[in-house]
Amino acid sequence: MHPNLPKFIPRVCYEIFVRSFCDSNGDGIGDLNGIISKLDYLADLGIEAIWLTPIHPAPSYHKYDPVDYYGIEPEFGTMEIFKKLLSEAHQRNIVIYIDLIVNHTSTYHPWFAQASKGPENPFRHFYWWLSPEKIEELGIAERQTSDDSDEVYPWHEIPGDIEKYYGLFWKGMPDLNYDSEPLRKELTKIITFWLEEIGIDGFRLDAARHIYPIWEKEKNNGFWEYFNDVVRKAKPDAYTVAEVWAETWEVAPYLENLNATFHFDLSFALQRIVIQEKDENLVQQLLASYSQFEVFNPDFIDAIMLTNHDQDRIGSVVGNHIGKIKLAATLLLTLPGQPYIYYGEEIGMLGTKPDPYIREPFLWSENEKDPGKTNWLEAQFSTLKTIEPLSVQSQDPDSVYSHYKKLIDLRKNIGALGQILKPNLQEVESLDTEIIAYVRTHESEPILIIHNLSYEVKNIRLPESRANFNDLLFSTNKSSILENGELQLTSYESLILKEKSTLVSD
Secondary structure, eight states, rough: OOOOSSSSOSSEEEOOOHHHHOOOOSSOOOOOOHHHHTTTHHHHHHHOOOEOOOSSOOSSSSSOOOHHHHHHHHTTOOOHHHHHHHHHHTTTTOOOEEEOOOSSTTTHHEEEEEETTTOOOSGGGBBBBEOOOOHHHHHOOOOHHHTTTTOOOOOOOOOSSSEEEEOSSSSSSOOOOTTTHHHHHHHHHHHHIIIIIIIIEEEEEEEESSSSOOOGGHHHHHHHHHHHHHHHHHHTTOOOEEOOOSSSSHHHHGGSSSSEOHHHHHHHHHHHHHTOOOOHHHHHHHHHHHEEEEEOOTOOOOEEEOTTTTTTTHHHHHTTTTHHHHHHHHHHHHHSSEEEEEEGGGGGGOOOOSSSGOOOOOOSSSSSSSSTTTOOOOOSSSTTTSSSHHHHHOOOOTTTTHHHHHHHHHHHHHHHHHOSOOEEEEEOOOTTTTEEEEHHHHHHSSEEEEEESSSSSSEEEOOOOGGTEEEEEEEOOOOOOGGGGGEEOOTOOOOEEEEEOOOOOO
């Protein structure tokens, strides 16, 4: 059963790493009240959905190792404050998705504390346990690293236990075993609690392709069918978007039971294109991926992004080159799908791994002592020496922030750009290997988008079939249409053109 579509499908979403966004109480840690204080900022930017990274109590700084699925991390606030955030966001027509970690818990979770007492404990089957001999027999003692986990030895010991437990990501994150019916009943309660009792709008689902270990991975889709059924019973129009960090062919089947999946192939393609300044048949690749997605869900939603909390920030990927930062943003915000902006991307924040440094504090103002600025981490990349803060950029019409704001406004107000379902993408005949051009089709107002991927100024003439697109809606560098239908694109410039309307007299 395909998941129901929400009544409201946000056109632009925003990922907040809660700890780093905004501090409200002076402890240096971002919190829910801090987010509430910035909702007007997000609404003005044009954001219609917020994805919150985990807010459940957890021992780590990132909170991807929950110990209580019903609580709020005390550093972030309380359930009452969360309910206020939800209410205040809804008043601004912003929906809230929370990160739900169903692949694993912390070793400090009460379930694991019980399970680790021995094979006879009723919670033992909530997790994966095998003897060293069985692990060797199955040949699963080691694994190849992947983009989403660099753990080579996923089986971990507890002193005195005759079995080892499986933890794909880290020994502090034991994987849950959904062959256990009692565990599924517990998860059903958790899903229902957040959707029915608290009233959230949906879930971002972590590590969706790792619900079952690789030797039983064929069970993954059955799990998501169960999950979707629970969600629909609790809240029919709840939204589900999942992390399936894999190539398109592996991602596509998950859309049978989920509204959306993040498009990692596109993320890395956009990064390569902007770095190398060359097209790699992007439009053809996207059209091919859409064909694979719609086989499993004709109403699939393509969740697109430049980077997220697990990837080097796009600003650093392109060497803090403002022209390329803007180009990457324009590519993202003019393609079909539902774009996710990682907090700080709109001001060009920087950061490369290890992970804490791609999750640095948001720069709100020039004041180092700004009470809203978090300071749980001393930033190494996004500092006032490298990045202009929001307070400065918001006053500069040529800033990265102003660029994002204009593009988001266009996406929300131009029908062809804002279409999310049934991706309306059409290839344009090749103009140049350093140019990407495509049409976003529309019944009454199609638009043509052209990107100059290079430093060189490009003078191009549109194919005859596209010559009627001669009304300029947007240009990065205030470009213009030259005489005789020729276009000039300056360094890393993008143009958005519509067809010039003609009046017919009687």
